[in-house]
Amino acid sequence: MKKILLVLLSIVIIVGGYIGYTKAQKLLPFYQQLTQTHVGTEVDLQPKTQKEAHYVGAAKCMECHKGKYDSWSHSQHPKMIQDLVKDPSVVVADFSKLPKDANFKLSDATYTVGGKFKQRYMIRKDRNGTEDYVLGNYQWNVQTKKWQHFKPWKYWYKTAYPHDNEELPTSRACDGCHFTGFMSQQQRVDTGISCEACHGPASEHVKDPDSKVYQADMSDPVRQNEVCLQCHMRNRDKRLDDQNMSAIYGDARDYPFGYEPGKKLSEYKKVAPFTPGHETKEFYANGMGKKNRTQGNEYVHSMMSKHGITCINCHNPHTLAPTAQNNTGNALCMKCHSFGSLVGPHQKSLQAHTHHKANSKGSLCVECHMPKVGRHTGKSPLTVRSHAFGFVTPRETLMYDMPPETNACFACHKNDRSMQTLQKDLESWGMVGWDKR
Ligand code: HEC
Ligand code: HEC
Ligand code: HEC
Ligand code: HEC
Numbered sequence: 001m002k003k004i005l006l007v008l009l010s011i012v013i014i015v016g017g018y019i020g021y022t023k024a025q026k027l028l029p030f031y032q033q034l035t036q037t038h039v040g041t042e043v044d045l046q047p048k049t050q051k052e053a054h055y056v057g058a059a060k061c062m063e064c065h066k067g068k069y070d071s072w073s074h075s076q077h078p079k080m081i082q083d084l085v086k087d088p089s090v091v092v093a094d095f096s097k098l099p100k101d102a103n104f105k106l107s108d109a110t111y112t113v114g115g116k117f118k119q120r121y122m123i124r125k126d127r128n129g130t131e132d133y134v135l136g137n138y139q140w141n142v143q144t145k146k147w148q149h150f151k152p153w154k155y156w157y158k159t160a161y162p163h164d165n166e167e168l169p170t171s172r173a174c175d176g177c178h179f180t181g182f183m184s185q186q187q188r189v190d191t192g193i194s195c196e197a198c199h200g201p202a203s204e205h206v207k208d209p210d211s212k213v214y215q216a217d218m219s220d221p222v223r224q225n226e227v228c229l230q231c232h233m234r235n236r237d238k239r240l241d242d243q244n245m246s247a248i249y250g251d252a253r254d255y256p257f258g259y260e261p262g263k264k265l266s267e268y269k270k271v272a273p274f275t276p277g278h279e280t281k282e283f284y285a286n287g288m289g290k291k292n293r294t295q296g297n298e299y300v301h302s303m304m305s306k307h308g309i310t311c312i313n314c315h316n317p318h319t320l321a322p323t324a325q326n327n328t329g330n331a332l333c334m335k336c337h338s339f340g341s342l343v344g345p346h347q348k349s350l351q352a353h354t355h356h357k358a359n360s361k362g363s364l365c366v367e368c369h370m371p372k373v374g375r376h377t378g379k380s381p382l383t384v385r386s387h388a389f390g391f392v393t394p395r396e397t398l399m400y401d402m403p404p405e406t407n408a409c410f411a412c413h414k415n416d417r418s419m420q421t422l423q424k425d426l427e428s429w430g431m432v433g434w435d436k437r
């Protein structure tokens, strides 16, 4: 009898220990990242050898880094700006339906901007003898397959430019984030986002590979995110810190002008303002983005970010995958999370956490924790997923005056359950902790 008990006990210890170990083990690969000493946002991390360097373009990198080049070239980044004269097939709009009051024709445009959710058109219009562009007054909405008005001067800088597309240069409003080399050195070295947008100017490295370029994962998590946040964020012109809009009339920039990977982003970036409880054009009253390109604004406030998780833990910086593109499984999240663990979810099983069948769509992490809250244009469907990584209860959605469709539960249950019923469901599950915080 004693022997059997002893054997049973050791089995329990081994199995229990193993389960505990496997749960902790998931975060082990991230141990170094999560415990890295923060250097602070004021330290310049750009390698010295890059200080005098200039941008050379991705074609140069291909010679020695073919693998990285290939995976990057299939991603969305290099496709941001495309030359429609060189390759007319990049145009996704139906120009036969372009409204009569458009200020441009297809033959006037040089570059397309985007094409996955919406496409806009860059028309050459130099300023003071320098190459520059303006934007056509219509954009193609890929999601609705319709032309719609486009008036970028209505953005936050509406008191900095005349109310006319032809007077709003892309060099100030857009190009820093969409071309490579323009953010700091004002040169359009590559169309789209290429190697040096994240690694910094590499003319010295190309001559001598021992001459280092910046590699974001060498830095602490806060600084590591900066290479992505230079673009994936809503901003104001940094000069507004101590000047007013009229002082920068005709020159207001929508991107952190001067920034290069490794430099201290805070010196160049002024984040779009947000006060909890106040809805703005860009954010709901709880801080979630109403528009696209708010990933950074949301993420920096999340618990995930505060615990040292970074963009590149979920997005391979070269392929940009796995972004759970088809959102068919929980593997991405379960890379670190496990049931009944300290990092959560605290319940013992998937079903116990989600209260949906394991194979139900209602058991997909992303559906509840990254609901679609933003739109690409005023007339686009809700497709932009939140990067706040919280959970918004139906009660909270109503309280913050957010459209009910932005609520994760309601998005799936709009035909069979009201917001009030869904709130009661949650309460009956005892899962309203965040609501009460
Ligand atoms: C002549 C070949 C060559 C070219 C061209 C080249 N690299 Fe490299 N690169 C290397 C070698 C070799 C290493 C490894 C150096 C080491 O381990 O110290 C390297 C390392 C790197 C690293 C890791 C960080 C570092 O500095 O060690 C990055 C990032 C990088 N290269 C980016 C680029 C980019 C971006 C370009 C194009 C602008 C480029 N490389 C062009 C040969 C090249
Ligand atoms: C969107 C930002 C981004 C772009 C664009 C980008 N990289 Fe990187 N790259 C990173 C980050 C972040 C890392 C470190 C993390 C990693 O390796 O996944 C990295 C790592 C590397 C490394 C070191 C890899 C290793 O295994 O040690 C090389 C070499 C490199 N990149 C080359 C390139 C080249 C060449 C291009 C263009 C064809 C490119 N990168 C484009 C962000 C980027
Ligand atoms: C220089 C600006 C810039 C930088 C730096 C940058 N991005 Fe992007 N990113 C963009 C733009 C612009 C798009 C939209 C591209 C398009 O639709 O053609 C985009 C698209 C994406 C997408 C969506 C891809 C898809 O298939 O729809 C992901 C994911 C992404 N970026 C992640 C990152 C991460 C992670 C980093 C940092 C390692 C980063 N980006 C750095 C500008 C940038
Ligand atoms: C601070 C950097 C930044 C500035 C400035 C900026 N963008 Fe973007 N843009 C991005 C990023 C990052 C994305 C991709 C992320 C997203 O859409 O959520 C994007 C996405 C887009 C897309 C959608 C791409 C697609 O494939 O559907 C279009 C179109 C676009 N921007 C046009 C513009 C225009 C026009 C301007 C200037 C009036 C501008 N952007 C200014 C960073 C920027």
Ligand code: HEC
Pocket: 225, 228, 229, 232, 292, 295, 296, 299, 304, 309, 310, 311, 312, 313, 314, 315, 323, 324, 325, 326, 327, 332, 366, 370, 383, 384, 385, 387
């Ligand atoms: C915990 C994982 C995780 C982290 C961290 C994360 N993302 Fe994402 N991201 C996702 C998932 C999942 C999607 C949804 C992909 C889909 O639906 O196709 C996504 C989508 C995106 C998209 C596409 C947006 C769109 O509307 O289609 C962009 C751009 C993006 N992320 C950028 C970033 C940036 C920049 C950071 C860092 C500030 C970041 N992500 C951090 C998981 C993450």
Ligand code: HEC
Pocket: 030, 302, 303, 304, 307, 309, 313, 314, 332, 333, 334, 335, 336, 337, 342, 343, 344, 365, 366, 369, 370, 389, 390, 391
């Ligand atoms: C690289 C590791 C990693 C990945 C991948 C990851 N997480 Fe996390 N997550 C964490 C850590 C660490 C925490 C902080 C845990 C804590 O607060 O104790 C966290 C916290 C959270 C929280 C709680 C936030 C809060 O405010 O308390 C949610 C929700 C969450 N993650 C959802 C997700 C989802 C959804 C995915 C997949 C899209 C995901 N996580 C992927 C590591 C990760």
Ligand code: HEC
Pocket: 355, 356, 357, 360, 361, 362, 363, 364, 367, 368, 408, 409, 410, 412, 413, 422, 423, 425, 426
């Ligand atoms: C991605 C879609 C999706 C999301 C998000 C979602 N559900 Fe569901 N829900 C379903 C589906 C599908 C079913 C059908 C049965 C099942 O899978 O358990 C269901 C079933 C239910 C049921 C049982 C209904 C019945 O008649 O038996 C309740 C209650 C419920 N969900 C409440 C919620 C609440 C509350 C939330 C938010 C926390 C939520 N759901 C989020 C898709 C979703």
Ligand code: HEC
Pocket: 330, 333, 334, 337, 343, 344, 345, 346, 347, 350, 353, 354, 355, 356, 362, 363, 364, 365, 366, 367, 368, 369, 391, 430, 431, 432, 433, 434, 435
């Ligand atoms: C049906 C919606 C739903 C789905 C699907 C869902 N969660 Fe949650 N999750 C919640 C709610 C609601 C809370 C808030 C819990 C509370 O207040 O007690 C939560 C809380 C959490 C937390 C915080 C810690 C905790 O246990 O309270 C983490 C971490 C988390 N979820 C991760 C995940 C991961 C990983 C997945 C996918 C395997 C997932 N969730 C799927 C609704 C969901």
